[in-house]
Amino acid sequence: MPPSSDTGQNAANIRLEGVSHRFGQTDVISDVSLDIADGEFVALLGPSGCGKSTLLRILAGLQEQTIGRVLIGERCVDGLPPRTRGVGIVFQNYALFPHMTALANVAYGLEAVGISRAEALVRARDALAGVQMTPFGERKPRALSGGQQQRVALARTLAIGPRILLLDEPLAALDKNLRLDMQLEIRRLQRALRITTVMVTHDQEEAMGMADRIAVLNAGCVEQFDTPEAIYDRPETLFVANFVGAANMLEAELQGGPEGFRLHLADGTLDLAKPAPASRPGRVQASIRPEHWSVAPADGEGPTATVSIVTPLGPSALVDLVLSDGRPCRFSFPRAQGVHLTPGDQIRLGLQPGAAIRLFV
Numbered sequence: 001m002p003p004s005s006d007t008g009q010n011a012a013n014i015r016l017e018g019v020s021h022r023f024g025q026t027d028v029i030s031d032v033s034l035d036i037a038d039g040e041f042v043a044l045l046g047p048s049g050c051g052k053s054t055l056l057r058i059l060a061g062l063q064e065q066t067i068g069r070v071l072i073g074e075r076c077v078d079g080l081p082p083r084t085r086g087v088g089i090v091f092q093n094y095a096l097f098p099h100m101t102a103l104a105n106v107a108y109g110l111e112a113v114g115i116s117r118a119e120a121l122v123r124a125r126d127a128l129a130g131v132q133m134t135p136f137g138e139r140k141p142r143a144l145s146g147g148q149q150q151r152v153a154l155a156r157t158l159a160i161g162p163r164i165l166l167l168d169e170p171l172a173a174l175d176k177n178l179r180l181d182m183q184l185e186i187r188r189l190q191r192a193l194r195i196t197t198v199m200v201t202h203d204q205e206e207a208m209g210m211a212d213r214i215a216v217l218n219a220g221c222v223e224q225f226d227t228p229e230a231i232y233d234r235p236e237t238l239f240v241a242n243f244v245g246a247a248n249m250l251e252a253e254l255q256g257g258p259e260g261f262r263l264h265l266a267d268g269t270l271d272l273a274k275p276a277p278a279s280r281p282g283r284v285q286a287s288i289r290p291e292h293w294s295v296a297p298a299d300g301e302g303p304t305a306t307v308s309i310v311t312p313l314g315p316s317a318l319v320d321l322v323l324s325d326g327r328p329c330r331f332s333f334p335r336a337q338g339v340h341l342t343p344g345d346q347i348r349l350g351l352q353p354g355a356a357i358r359l360f361v
């Protein structure tokens with residue numbers, strides 16, 4: 001294991017206080033405040049250009065913010081370079097020295113901070129063992145796969161014993177299966193070391209699968225900072241509902257009464273599960289996830305739709321529908337339910353019991 005870490009004693013919390021950043025006349029980060037706990041794994045998730053990498057670079061000390069403060073371990077680190085902040089960074093492109101072996105790459109970083117060669121080699125071997133790369137220590141990067149190179153890069157960063165681990169799209173260059181393996185590997189290491197970690201990704205499944213909490217960014221602002229479950233089940237903004245997971249956005253009129261709440265769509269109505277939504281009656285955008293739908297009895301009141309495409313996806317099936325007013329809509333269900341749909345079928349839609357429909361004004 002890397003030196004610092006088995007105890008997690010060096011971990012630190014991170015606090016961003018009202019951080020904003022401008023490049024020239026352009027606001028790239030707008031008033032971001034985040035509290036990240038000791039040992040927590042946080043993903044910064046958002047579309048290309050929303051400011052994720054800039055925020056990570058500000059945390060690292062590679063970019064100085066225009067306004068606001070960054071605290072690591074309750075200490076303001078503004079103006080301090082990366083090394084003094086105790087941060088370690090892993091980038092997408094590994095950045096290994098091609099002429100050095102894996103072991104030498106890891107040891108180099110240690111020698112660079114003043115550790116003797118003999119001690120650096122011992123620590124480098126430990127760090128490579130921590131990422132299960134012991135058998136590959138004498139290979140040069142070109143003789144390693146992308147995943148193996150990324151493990152070496154991770155070992156090189158962790159060997160220094162940083163208090164904070166920053167990951168900038170670390171898995172983006174890997175193919176899907178390898179990415180899944182590495183997600184598990186990084187998560188395992190992060191938990192074992194209890195190192196506070198912030199990872200930039202535009203891949204929502206990666207964020208969902210790895211992070212304790214996700215900060216969803218849009219145009220430099222944090223739209224929501226919450227657990228993966230809450231981000232998915234209770235998106236707080238239209239942007240989050242649209243960006244995370246698939247959602248059907250349907251215009252509707254919400255009516256409320258003593259009996260509960262009903263959504264009036266273009267050609268049908270849906271009764272909403274209790275407890276009643278916080279929204280007030282009136283025009284709303286209803287965010288209905290594909291898995292919220294069910295096939296309702298033909299004489300029900302829900303909207304009607306025509307099946308256009310059925311896509312089996314292993315355990316579930318995804319169905320593209322066209323609602324009777326011409327709008328497209330998606331429905332998914334576990335294939336084990338034994339529902340058989342074929343293109344051209346007319347169905348009536350209902351809601352799964354307890355489906356958490358989100359309403360936006």
Ligand SMILES: Nc1ncnc2c1ncn2[C@@H]1O[C@H](COP(=O)(O)OP(=O)(O)OP(=O)(O)O)[C@@H](O)[C@H]1O
Pocket residue numbers: 023028046047048049050051052053054055202
């Ligand atoms: N050094 C710079 N000078 C001027 N503008 C910059 C600079 N670095 C980034 N930007 C701009 O700031 C905005 C945010 O960039 P950033 O790289 O932080 O986004 P991102 O969310 O990480 O995007 P991606 O997922 O595509 O990497 C973009 O519009 C980008 O063009």
